[in-house]
Amino acid sequence: MKILLINPMASRKAPVKGRPAHFPVALGLIAAVLKEKGHSVEVLDNETECLNRHEVAGFIRGTDYDVYGITAMSPQYSYVKGLSRLIKKYRDRPVILGGPLATYSPYTVLEHTGVDVCVIGEGEETVTELMENMDDPGRVHGIAYLKEGRLVRTAPRSYTKSRDDYPFPDYESFNMRPYLSKQLILYESGPAARLFNPIRNPAATRTIGMITGMGCPYHCAFCSRSVNRTRLRSIDNIIAEIELLKERYGVEGIFFLDDLLIINRKRTLEFCSKIKPLGLVWSGQARADILTDELAGAMRDAGCIGVGIGLESGSERMLKAMNKTATVEQNERAIRAALRNGLMVRAQLLYGFPGEDRESVEDTIALFKRVGLPPRRFNILTPLPGSALFDECLKRGLIENEATYLERVSRYEAGFATGRVLVNLTEMSDEEFEDLLDYAERTMEKNFVDLLRASHRFWRLRGWCRSLAKYAFKTTKVLDMSAWKRKLGSLGRGDGRPMTQEQTEELYFRLS
């Protein structure tokens, strides 16, 4: 069969053709298994192609495929609705949807969009069977579909293969250029974080996203995990893929896209010992309760330059309510361990969980002040299907209708980028809610600037930067980039290896 896989636009960056983006791993994996079965697969990654609605319509009219496959997160609901209807209008062919939107909202999708089949959870085995049973999808486990206008959900899929048994993503079906970018090593947020985060300039210039497993074994109440089961790859299998990426695409850095990368001590130590000889820089998501000095040191030594830690809040009460199963003390210990060992920390914060108030926000501000982290913008809680909180909101009537709610989430991206509250689950009025958030972010920035001012390291570095700038302009006259690179090389950033602890401190103004 001739299949087109589509990745809808996701990020809010300027839609410029070829913009840097995360490699769409799901489509890479699905393309690989379909090709293995002899199907012909093409990919339209609109996250990088940035075609507008008319251009997408033109593309669909001008081409013909037997099946269309789309991947999507919940906030891409409206996009999927528009896209699937376009496909139905111009090419009346089956449309299959996978990803968190299909996994957690299959009925809403089938009822309100042009999608014919939702693939629930991991898609490799399901999609290959589906292609063989398109005329009678009821035989395939792990899907939801429409049968004569009725919504049908088949039995859940039990996987016959381990994650090591699937092929690596089919990188060859993609134009890889946009996925190899130094900007992708860690997410950024807010001007202060950008200014004070040396990870924007890591040694690696060719960085790619990949996954070492699916899902996460924890159950934080606000979180909608990628899939609802945890299945990990073996370390040898992961290393083999990294070697391929290094050899074929000259990859120097990896941003691990797993819900949770640093999942336990044993696996992490084995991973570190095997990735170290590859001489890459990398980063990923860690749990605070397992990030000790031992692990942070091993990770740093193996090329890790930073970790994301879901701190969420500095209030014990809030962490308990969120079912975070990590305490404030553990969070603090993990941050200090990471910083002591020369790792950057990207702390994720959540605002607006039920029970949030001035007291809990002050606790979070105080935590940041104690550990001396650069300020971060809070993520405003927006319950998404797949989270316990979303179910609770439905039960309590706070969200009446999933379809209308998803429309609003996709239209405004409320909570994610606009700073607007979509469902206010606190005791505060919407105005108080937004004022307190504004106060929190401003206070954190002010505290950090105060810390910087107080730090003589800051003044030392400022003097050093001035002298370097003067020297560079005198000697190079024009902006000679190779001279800059040589200078930066002396900071440990020019030789493809991660910086030493001192070098990180020098750049990061570490204050703890």
Ligand code: B12
């Ligand atoms: C990279 C990434 C992004 C990237 C780009 C994503 C893209 N589409 O290009 C960016 C940075 C843009 C992004 C943005 C957001 N993201 Co995001 N992101 C991820 C991340 C880290 C990796 C995605 C990935 O590659 N996963 C690996 C693949 C293999 O997993 P998978 O997609 O589940 O695929 C499997 C199955 O679902 C299925 N499948 C998937 N697609 C298809 C398609 C077909 C045809 C078939 C048959 C099967 C199939 O088969 C696959 C293989 O088994 C995930 C976390 C994670 N580990 O998944 C979060 C995640 C997907 N993001 C999430 C969220 C919440 C967001 C934001 C709302 C965050 C924010 N604060 O702004 C925004 C949404 C923006 C928008 N407009 O929609 C949630 C999604 C929850 C949900 N219910 O939708 C996740 C799960 C993180 C989390 N735990 O909270 N994200």
Ligand code: SF4
């Ligand atoms: S927030 Fe992190 S640790 Fe908690 S369930 Fe989600 S991915 Fe897992």
